[in-house]
Amino acid sequence: MDNNRDTRQTTKLQQPDLKIPVSGQDSAYQQHSQLIKTQLNPSSSVISKSKEESLIRYNHITYLLYVLSYFTAGLLWIVPIIMNYARRGQADYTWLSTHFDWQIKTFWYSIIFGAIGIVMAVIGLGGLGLGVFADSSNVALGSTGLAALGGLIFLFAFIWHIYRIVKGWIALTDKRPVP
Template sequence: MISDDNRRSLVTYNHITYLLYVVSYFTAGLLWIVPIVMNYAKRHDADGSWLATHFDWQIKTFWYSIVFFAIGALLITFALGGLGVSVMADSGNLAIGSILLTGLGLLIMTFTFIWHLYRIVRGWVALTDSRPVP
């Protein structure tokens, strides 16, 4: 069990990490690394409390977002390479496939962006209400 002072400190700490995730949207994601490092640094201080769910929630949100965003980016990169080949080979079918694959990659990246923002907002609201996140 954690003391009241430690709990208040960890609540403030979590508010800061949630804020940094939101601010990272305005830095093209360059600030993403700061809150994840902060979460790993303090995660064990919250063991056994409802605050531990917030550290885990933010860590999972970060890693799943990275994985899905990378999948989307790889699909786009692969598709744009295929588009280049189709132009060189004058192949309309390959170009259509590349455009569809690019669209899929963009869809995955858009979904990831919205999902990430949703999780940050949902977690921050739960923290403000002094509730754990699932």
């Protein structure tokens, strides 16, 4: 094992001078926001303000459609997920890309957990029917437990979905990325 240390000098990153006005304005907040808008990928360009506003409105619509899907027995769920996939690439390397990813992940995890909960509840209720029909209290008790666990998983997925939509929509309204 070589105990020699690398003696090369490392250079410090230059700290931005927040006293220099950015775009003719000397507000520290606007200077900071200009620093945050630096490019993540040097080959891509930062989106224009009108494009950003368009994507913000678009995300408001998709969040609204997710909320409205609860009043359509979930039939409206497919529309916002398609909308998210359709415009996801336009928000690359911006804070808005976190909202597209957030909504897509929320959709798929809610579907998976909701389906697991429903399947468990249906199997449990089917076993409950068989247990009652066969006059077996052990089968009926186990099936009731499985149905209850499935119901709890479904309830968790439902509450988690609402929480994610509310948290994302609040972050979008505040014009900040979703963590």
